[in-house]
Each structure stands twice: as structure tokens, then as C-alpha cells.
Amino acid sequence: MKRRNFLKACLIGGTTIALGKTNKGYASGSFEGYPEAMGVLVDTTRCIGCRSCEAACNKEQKLPEPDTSFDDPSVFEHDRRPTAKAYTVVNRYQKEQPSGPVYRKVQCNHCNEPACLTSCFVNAYTKTQEGAVIYNSKVCVGCRNCMIACPFNAPGYDYDSATNPVVKKCILCYDTRLKYGRPPACVEICPQEALTFGHRADLIKLAHERIRATPDRYVDHVYGEKEVGGTSWLYLAPVGFDKLGFDTTLSNDPIISNVKDFLGMVPMVLSIWPALFSGIHLLCKNQEHGEHGHDTDSNQEDTKP
Amino acid sequence: MSSYKHLIVAALSIGAISVSSPAALQCAPVPDSITLNPNGKLFSPFTFNHSKHIQSIKECADCHHHTTGTLVLDPNCVRCHQNSSPTAVVSCKGCHSATPFSPETLAAKRADKQRYHLDKMGLKGAMHQNCIGCHTKVGNGPTGCQDCHPRTKEGAAFYSTNRKGAKPAHAEEE
Numbered sequence: 027m028k029r030r031n032f033l034k035a036c037l038i039g040g041t042t043i044a045l046g047k048t049n050k051g052y053a054s055g056s057f058e059g060y061p062e063a064m065g066v067l068v069d070t071t072r073c074i075g076c077r078s079c080e081a082a083c084n085k086e087q088k089l090p091e092p093d094t095s096f097d098d099p100s101v102f103e104h105d106r107r108p109t110a111k112a113y114t115v116v117n118r119y120q121k122e123q124p125s126g127p128v129y130r131k132v133q134c135n136h137c138n139e140p141a142c143l144t145s146c147f148v149n150a151y152t153k154t155q156e157g158a159v160i161y162n163s164k165v166c167v168g169c170r171n172c173m174i175a176c177p178f179n180a181p182g183y184d185y186d187s188a189t190n191p192v193v194k195k196c197i198l199c200y201d202t203r204l205k206y207g208r209p210p211a212c213v214e215i216c217p218q219e220a221l222t223f224g225h226r227a228d229l230i231k232l233a234h235e236r237i238r239a240t241p242d243r244y245v246d247h248v249y250g251e252k253e254v255g256g257t258s259w260l261y262l263a264p265v266g267f268d269k270l271g272f273d274t275t276l277s278n279d280p281i282i283s284n285v286k287d288f289l290g291m292v293p294m295v296l297s298i299w300p301a302l303f304s305g306i307h308l309l310c311k312n313q314e315h316g317e318h319g320h321d322t323d324s325n326q327e328d329t330k331p
Numbered sequence: 332m333s334s335y336k337h338l339i340v341a342a343l344s345i346g347a348i349s350v351s352s353p354a355a356l357q358c359a360p361v362p363d364s365i366t367l368n369p370n371g372k373l374f375s376p377f378t379f380n381h382s383k384h385i386q387s388i389k390e391c392a393d394c395h396h397h398t399t400g401t402l403v404l405d406p407n408c409v410r411c412h413q414n415s416s417p418t419a420v421v422s423c424k425g426c427h428s429a430t431p432f433s434p435e436t437l438a439a440k441r442a443d444k445q446r447y448h449l450d451k452m453g454l455k456g457a458m459h460q461n462c463i464g465c466h467t468k469v470g471n472g473p474t475g476c477q478d479c480h481p482r483t484k485e486g487a488a489f490y491s492t493n494r495k496g497a498k499p500a501h502a503e504e505e
Contacts, residue, residue: 072456074463076476081490095495097476207434214432217476218463219456223432225441232450239407 029309057280058256059138063157064204065226065258066213067233068131070270071243072220075102075116075129079212079221083114083133086199086211105271108133110182110194114212119270128263130270131212131221134159134180134196135250136258141281142172142181150193156205157226157258158198166191177254177276198258226258233262255280361385367458373486377479394461395421411447427454 081096083089090111094101102118114133121127140159143151150166153159168191173181184192199210208214209223222229233248249267250257253276261267268274363382368374384394391399396408400417403409420426428436431453440446452460462479466472473479482490 072460078490084491085489092491092494095492096490097492098495207437209432217455217459219431219452219460224437228441228449235450 029313057139059226059258060153060155060157061227062155063138063226063258064198064223065136065157065229065260066198066210067222067224067229067260067262069220069222069236069262070128070130071262071264072218073116073129073131074218074220075099075118075127076217077101077116078215078217079131080112080114080116082211082215083196084112086202087113089113102127106132107179108182108195110184110192113182113194113196117271120265123265125264128265128270130261130263130272132178132271133212133259134176134198135178136196136198137254137280138256138258139254139280139282141175141177141254144282144285145171145175147171154200154204156198156200158200158204160197160200161193161195163190163192166193168193175281177273177281226256226260229260233260236262252278254278255282368480371480371483373483373489374476374480375483377481393465398426423457424454427452427457429454431456 077096080092084092084096092112102116105117106112106115108115114131116129116131118127118129136153136157136159138153140151140153143153143159147169148165148167150162151159151172152162168183170181170183170193172193173179173183181193181195184194198204199208203210213221213223222232224232230248230251233251237244237246237248244262244264245266247263247267249261249263249272250259255278261272263270263272266274361381363380365379365381366376367379369376385391388394390404391401392404395401396405397403397412397415398418398421400415403412403415418425428451430436431451440449462472463474466474476482482492487493
């Protein structure tokens with residue numbers, strides 16, 4: 027009877043802990059970003075493809091000289107993605123349309139709940155209160171999980187050094203500007219003010235207001251408001267986002283919710299299961315022993331006379 | 332009849348301005364040319380031919396919104412500015428901040444809860460959008476960066492112009 031109670035208690039205790047973990051996991055899924063987080067609203071209807079943002083980023087982040095000059099339009103012939111040598115690139119879409127080409131700036135979108143941060147097992151990434159997702163190269167082991175995890179293909183890897191692994195991506199000019207409340211270099215240089223810097227919460231209102239005021243100019247969607255749990259970079263577009271190379275298949279849940287339940291189980295499995303199952307094993311073994319011993323005893327007793 | 336009334340209102344308001352501050356009328360002369368980008372580092376300063384634009388556009392409100400006191404054409408602006416009198420300052424920089432995203436500007440914007448024009452563009456954005464927008468629409472004005480303001484030496488280095496013609500990385504891969 028005592029054993030049965032012990033087993034019951036173990037089961038109930040284990041289940042409670044497991045459930046508790048899961049609930050906690052779900053609760054953090056409603057995180058909507060830091061209230062004072064900054065962001066950038068990209069209005070693709072304003073961009074003229076001058077690539078000044080690329081040049082400004084290159085100089086601000088002290089990146090190597092580009093392969094070709096920043097006023098060379100030939101780069102638009104191919105879709106580019108951010109690399110370790112260019113944290114931001116401008117791509118051209120809708121070239122054949124009579125309404126003219128649409129340019130789209132690509133860089134790290136600085137998610138509210140970054141997948142890179144989730145995937146990193148050495149905690150090299152930090153989401154700062156200012157909204158930037160920054161990276162600590164000192165602890166990075168170069169596994170490149172973040173590059174696989176990122177839904178926007180933002181991180182680039184510096185393959186030049188085998189001994190010092192460095193992932194490179196846009197950090198929203200955190201060290202040199204954002205920390206002091208100043209806008210990133212790309213925003214400051216943009217001649218068309220296609221990039222608007224401000225509090226993320228304000229930018230969302232601003233974006234919807236632009237759509238309301240000039241509904242013919244935009245499709246009624248702010249990309250990044252909800253995608254993967256929300257991003258600090260937000261986009262407005264004149265045509266469907268799928269036509270501008272955006273991934274429109276992304277869920278509104280942050281990437282972490284795909285693994286949160288599972289990861290919430292890990293501590294429980296690691297801490298409770300060994301104790302629980304060793305307990306059960308020992309009990310069963312004892313029981314077997316006891317019964318066996320008893321049987322032998324009785325057998326012996328039987329054989330004695 | 333209503334336009335007649337407006338004229339009276341306008342005349343009265345101009346009279347009021349001239350009585351209260353005679354200087355306001357004195358600073359009214361329209362400049363023939365304006366030096367834009369005066370402190371440009373990457374692009375050099377250049378002269379904007381104001382009189383030529385007045386001749387070809389004729390409508391002050393196209394660039395100056397409601398500030399010059401002429402008829403406001405934008406249906407959205409008319410809702411408030413139909414009877415707006417001319418303002419003391421009509422230059423672009425008078426309303427459009429040169430530092431629209433500085434911590435100070437953003438803080439002032441957040442503090443002012445009554446503010447209507449929350450999405451007011453900065454000076455650089457307003458000018459480029461106005462100029463390039465109109466030049467593209469009308470189709471007979473300069474739209475390239477250096478068509479208006481030539482690059483300085485510093486600007487050439489900034490845009491890595493010496494590398495022009497070098498093959499982009501993706502071209503080498505092919």
C-alpha cells in the first residue's frame with residue numbers, strides 16, 4: 027500500500043511539473059516586444075534604389091570595400107541577400123510593370139523573439155531593450171545554427187578565418203548609434219525618407235495611418251507587424267509582398283513556439299525521469315526479490331519436513 | 332460670394348499682420364534663387380532656380396502647401412487649411428526638421444499628444460520626394476543624384492566610385 031502511494035505521488039508530482047512547464051512556455055509566447063523598442067518603417071513606394079543605405083552601412087560598420095561601386099545598377103540584375111561583407115542590400119522587383127520598379131531593402135529584421143537567439147546554444151545573441159538583436163562574437167563557436175534558423179536569411183558568416191568564427195549581420199548600429207537614441211546610418215542617409223525611424227509602437231500606427239490616408243498607394247498590410255511574432259523592421263508595399271521577394275508563408279507565431287513545448291520538457295525529463303524510473307525500477311526489483319525470497323523461504327519450509 | 336468673403340478676410344488678416352508686425356511684410360520678397368544643401372559633405376551645395384520654377388509651375392501650393400496663402404488644392408489638406416492665412420515662414424526648413432529622427436525630435440513628438448501632423452517628413456525627405464516626384468511625373472526635370480548636386484571627393488569615396496566596373500561577386504561565380 028505504501029509503495030502504491032509513493033508511485034501515485036511520483037506520477038502526480040511529475041505530471042504537475044510537466045504541465046507547469048508547458049503553461050509557462052505558452053505564457054511567454056504572448057511577448058510583444060519591449061515597450062520602448064525602436065524600429066524602422068520601410069516604405070517601398072518611396073525607395074528609388076539609390077543604394078545610399080548600402081554605402082552608409084558599409085562605412086558605419088567598417089566593412090570591406092564592395093565588389094563594385096555603390097552607384098552600379100548592374101547589381102539589380104540578381105537577387106542578393108545580406109552577407110558578412112554587406113549587412114544590407116537593395117533588390118529590385120516589378121521591373122516589367124508600367125508602374126515602374128519597386129526596390130526593397132533587405133537586412134536583419136530584428137525580431138521581437140529572434141529565431142537566431144533561440145537556436146544559439148552559447149547565448150551569443152541578445153535582444154536589447156532598444157530593439158536591436160546584437161551578437162557577441164567572443165562566445166560564438168561558429169555552428170551557424172542561427173543562419174539556418176533565421177526566417178529572413180539575415181546572418182552572414184565570415185569564412186575568412188577558421189579559428190575565429192564570426193557571424194555578421196545588421197545590429198541596427200547598436201554600438202555607435204542606437205544605444206544613444208540616434209537612428210541607424212542607413213536611415214540617416216536615405217534621401218527619400220523611405221526609412222522612418224521611431225518607436226516600433228508608433229511606427230505601426232504611422233504605417234496604418236499611411237494606408238488609411240492613401241489606400242491606392244499601398245496594399246493593406248504591414249509586413250513585420252505580426253510575422254514571426256513581430257519584427258522591429260516594418261514594411262509597406264504597393265503590391266503584394268510575395269511579389270517583392272517577401273516570405274508570405276511565415277506564421278504569426280514566433281519561431282520559438284515551434285520548439286518551446288519540447289524544450290520545456292527537457293528539464294523535466296532530465297531531472298524527474300531518472301529519479302522516477304530508478305525508483306520504479308528499484309521498487310520492482312525489491313518486490314521481485316521480496317516475493318522470490320518469500321517463495322524460497324516457503325519452499326524451504328515446504329521441503330524441510 | 333464666398334470667394335468675395337475670403338478676399339475680405341485675407342485683406343483684413345494681411346492688414347492685421349502689417350499692423351502687428353511690419354517686418355512680416357518686409358520679409359515677403361520671393362527669392363529668385365536659393366542655395367540648397369549648403370552644408371553638404373558628400374554632395375556639393377547647388378543653386379535652385381526658384382523663379383524658373385515659379386514660371387513653369389505657377390501654383391505655389393504645389394510645393395508650399397498652405398503656407399503662402401494661395402488656394403489649397405489637396406482635398407485632404409483643404410479640410411483644415413481652406414481658409415488658412417499665409418504664414419510668417421514659408422521656407423521648407425521652417426516646418427520640415429533637418430533632424431527628424433534625433434532623440435530630441437522624437438521625444439518632442441511623443442510629448443505633444445495634440446499633434447496632428449505626426450508623419451511630417453524631414454527636410455531632406457521632403458525636398459527629394461517633392462523634386463524627384465514632380466520631375467518623374469512631369470518627365471522633364473533631373474532625377475539622378477548628380478543631375479542636381481555633384482558629388483564631392485568625400486562623396487566619391489563614400490560611394491566607392493573607384494570600384495565602378497568591377498565585377499559584382501555573383502558575376503564571378505557564374
